[in-house]
Amino acid sequence: MTTPSRSGPVVLITGCSTGFGRELSLVALERGFRVISTARRVETLADLKEKGAETLKLDVTSPPQELADFAKAAWAIYGQIDYLVNNAGYLLGGAMEECTPEETMAQFNTNVFGLINTTNAFLPYFRTRRAGMVVNISSQGGSLNMVGAGIYCATKAAVDSLSDTWARELAEFNVKCISIQPGMFRTAVSAGNLRRGTHRIAEYTAADKVITEYNAATGTEKGDPTKAAVRILDFVTAEGRELPLRLALGDDAFESVKAFHVQRLADMEKFRSWSVGTNFD
Incomplete structure (x- = not known):
């Protein structure tokens, strides 16, 4: 298939075999963006390649030097x-x-440390160019x-915190950063990307109930992932936004999330007298 001619912004997306990564790739291609789609198993990206994406193998848990080499090649x-x-x-x-220590470490290695190391591999290029955006x-x-x-x-709380700091640290280089906090969308997360901790403890009935209900709701989520992908790309690529x-x-x-913050503010005010008054006399 002939690759369409493209001259739009260049978007590199990690984790494109399913879910938001795939949807973002498809929407970006439709918009005429130059898309680099990545996954641990590059063969899962064959249809994206046919539609015009560059496809690369990427495991975000790879050692930093391998990620640096990847960033150089991708750039x-x-x-x-x-x-x-x-x-x-x-998930x-x-x-x-x-969750065993090994399972916990694997979760952080992918969701947090992999994200940090992948981003750090690209930041020297963004800083030198004085342009770019990190979308977490x-x-x-x-x-x-x-x-x-x-x-x-x-x-994910770590991702939010890291994003906040990156947004402030990178501002002097004209590089932006934002954290996107999706709700429930009809993707393959629960069907294919949910891993259950193996050290099952029967007493945790509340946690088990939540997971059972979560799995039962798979395929009925109200959120449309295609609309989400459109919204994300429209929001982050708007000039002067x-x-x-x-x-x-x-x-x-x-x-x-709004209710969470409202409750947090209410709690702070409720216990204000316990928070303040600790300065030296």
Whole structure:
């Protein structure tokens, strides 16, 4: 198949075999963007390649030097990358005590350390060019800290925190960063990317109930991933757009994350007298 001629912004997306990564790739290609789609198994990207994407093998948990080599090769394809979309990740379910140390470390290696190392591999190029944007796909769970997904939510809270700091640190280089916090969308996360902690403890009925209900709802989520991909790309690529540090994405995420912050503010005021008054006399 002949690759369509493209001259739009260059977008590199991680974790494109399923879910948001695939949807973002398809929407970006439709918009005429130059797309670099990546996955651990590059053969899963064959249809994206046929549609015009450059496809590369990438495991975000690779050693930093391998990621640096990858960044050099990826940058050389078009001589620039305008948007780095850190989407690769998976969901580890179960009460936190049910997740073994190895499972917990693997979750952080992919969702947090892999994201840090991949981003750091590209930042020298962004800084030198004095342009670019890092778009981190987080989750409403980074704020909500849900029962039955505590380890996963902790990784997404880390992603939110890292994104906030990057946005401030990189501002002097004209490089932007934003964290996207999706709610429930009809993707393959629960069907294919949910991994259950193997150390099952029967007493954790609340966590087990949440996971059972989550799995049962797979395929019925109200969120449309194609609409989400369109919204993300429209938002981050708009000329002159003022970016917040975080963007809750989805009707459910907006209401849930808003309620979280309202409750946090109420708690701070309620216990204000215990917080203040600790300065030297």
